[in-house]
Amino acid sequence: xxxxxxxxxxxxxxxxxxxxxxxxxxxxxxxxxxxxxxxxxxxxxxxxxxxxxxxxxxxxxxxxxxxxxxxxxxxxxxxxxxxxxxxxxxxxxxxxxxxxxxxxxxxxxxxxxxxxxxxxxxxxxxxxxxxxxxxxxxxxxxxxxxxxxxxxxxxxxxxxxxxxxxxxxxxxxxxxxxxxxxxxxxxxxxxxxxxxxxxxxxxxxxxxxxxxxxxxxxx
Amino acid sequence: xxxxxxxxxxxxxxxxxxxxxxxxxxxxxxxxxxxxxxxxxxxxxxxxxxxxxxxxxxxxxxxxxxxxxxxxxxxxxxxxxxxxxxxxxxxxxxxxxxxxxxxxxxxxxxxxxxxxxxxxxxxxxxxxxxxxxxxxxxxxxxxxxxxxxxxxxxxxxxxxxxxxxxxxxxxxxxxxxxxxxxxxxxxxxxxxxxxxxxxxxxxxxxxxxxxxxxxxxxxxxxxxxxxxxxxxxxxxxxxxxxxxxxxxxxxxxxxxxxxxxxxxxxxxxxxxxxxxxxxxxxxxxxxxxxxxxxxxxxxxxxxxxxxxxxxxxxxxxx
Ligand SMILES: Nc1ncnc2c1ncn2[C@@H]1O[C@H](COP(=O)(O)OP(=O)(O)O)[C@@H](O)[C@H]1O
Ligand SMILES: [Mg+2]
Numbered sequence: 180x181x182x183x184x185x186x187x188x189x190x191x192x193x194x195x196x197x198x199x200x201x202x203x204x205x206x207x208x209x210x211x212x213x214x215x216x217x218x219x220x221x222x223x224x225x226x227x228x229x230x231x232x233x234x235x236x237x238x239x240x241x242x243x244x245x246x247x248x249x250x251x252x253x254x255x256x257x258x259x260x261x262x263x264x265x266x267x268x269x270x271x272x273x274x275x276x277x278x279x280x281x282x283x284x285x286x287x288x289x290x291x292x293x294x295x296x297x298x299x300x301x302x303x304x305x306x307x308x309x310x311x312x313x314x315x316x317x318x319x320x321x322x323x324x325x326x327x328x329x330x331x332x333x334x335x336x337x338x339x340x341x342x343x344x345x346x347x348x349x350x351x352x353x354x355x356x357x358x359x360x361x362x363x364x365x366x367x368x369x370x371x372x373x374x375x376x377x378x379x380x381x382x383x384x385x386x387x388x389x390x391x392x393x394x395x396x397x398x
Numbered sequence: 399x400x401x402x403x404x405x406x407x408x409x410x411x412x413x414x415x416x417x418x419x420x421x422x423x424x425x426x427x428x429x430x431x432x433x434x435x436x437x438x439x440x441x442x443x444x445x446x447x448x449x450x451x452x453x454x455x456x457x458x459x460x461x462x463x464x465x466x467x468x469x470x471x472x473x474x475x476x477x478x479x480x481x482x483x484x485x486x487x488x489x490x491x492x493x494x495x496x497x498x499x500x501x502x503x504x505x506x507x508x509x510x511x512x513x514x515x516x517x518x519x520x521x522x523x524x525x526x527x528x529x530x531x532x533x534x535x536x537x538x539x540x541x542x543x544x545x546x547x548x549x550x551x552x553x554x555x556x557x558x559x560x561x562x563x564x565x566x567x568x569x570x571x572x573x574x575x576x577x578x579x580x581x582x583x584x585x586x587x588x589x590x591x592x593x594x595x596x597x598x599x600x601x602x603x604x605x606x607x608x609x610x611x612x613x614x615x616x617x618x619x620x621x622x623x624x625x626x627x628x629x630x631x632x633x634x635x636x637x638x639x640x641x642x643x644x645x646x647x648x649x650x651x652x653x654x655x656x657x658x659x660x661x662x663x664x665x666x667x668x669x670x671x672x673x674x675x676x677x678x679x680x681x682x683x684x685x686x687x688x689x690x691x692x693x694x695x696x697x698x699x700x701x702x703x704x705x706x707x708x709x710x711x712x713x714x715x716x
Contacts, residue, residue: 299449301497304547
């Protein structure tokens, strides 16, 4: 057993001594996370828009996305390996799938919840469906959509850690190696870095979201 | 001119919201639609800009059926003030007001000019341009809603309880301002309200609706003078005679002046209401001279006023 202060000191020492690899792993971690969030954005936000126009598909699609989120990553990743191979690819696929629920659901509900009176005013003043979507609904829903993107990003940064177990790289490498070698300072050091990235992302995106008109109410 | 020709609206759930209503809104006039909540006012109005599709019948604007006009063009040519105001919360006041000009592709400069002109018209300071609707008071928001409807200078404006959510004093103020604005414009207006006083005040003609049917369609003083049935009489209220006095002008009842009579100290104008006339008569005695452009043009006595209310009251109770 370690006294807490000792382990904290050991951890800091480990971080300083292994700067180089920590920085490399951080970059790799962010690379995997950002790629996944980027792809997810391009897929899921438009899907949310589609569901808004075609309500009848919303329950099954959002239900499926919710189900995916309950699959443990340690089970999903090995299932993907035979399909897309080892390395970054299965990690990105899994992370994109995990992003589906927050992004689709928030885009959909954000658009659905736009105040009916604004939609009616827009339509009554002669907006086409397209103008209504881009000039009224999307801007009004933006804080809620953005909140979904933020939730997905934080989720992805966390799960990227697990993907290292299957060869995706990133800070998870140090964590799993530390567990294998029974080297707590390494586990803790890498974990702290992941947490800092996740928290910084959360706050950074929250600040952006708050700056959007009407953004302070969305969570 | 707007013509409603036997229009009927049955909603999907079988509700008959409007039942065989025909009425004409003449060019440049304001028609108020009035009746209890749920009587079909909003439905009648929104059939004009096709926010509500007509089940049966037709609406024509300047003789052309609205079914033959592109729905987007139709709406961009009709100003619309919705019941809930519905300002775009993410847009500045200037952006809100210039939305229809924007949709129509006006250039920036022309939009800016129009916004400034309208802010002046609705008596808001120019510096609200860059503010958001959330920063405005209820009365200011209502004004912006009206300005937004007028922005592209439509020939027709539909207003759905535009002053409904205001306290009585602000409402009165906005009504007066709007009457002023309306004098300067040549716009055909359909104005929905559930408040009979507002309907009488704002309308050149008043359409009283009940359960989707048009009960009476008349000028305010005729509505007051000869309500068609008990429903209309009750809707107008107990103070019908007082309202009538407000709605009829001295010009309509005055007699030829007595030869050689002077203007007196405090003469009536022909455009004063009978209510004003009666009050003066109580203070100064009758008959009172009526003066226009410095010339005595007539005189009014208490009996003349009495005759108006008597005649019209007896007509109701046949
Ligand atoms: N979209 C709708 N579907 C079904 N019934 C409706 C709908 N809109 C209005 N109604 C019904 O039609 C009637 C007239 O409504 P409305 O025109 O809004 O009345 P008002 O504006 O006079 O209050 C009411 O009974 C109302 O409940
Ligand atoms: Mg209504």
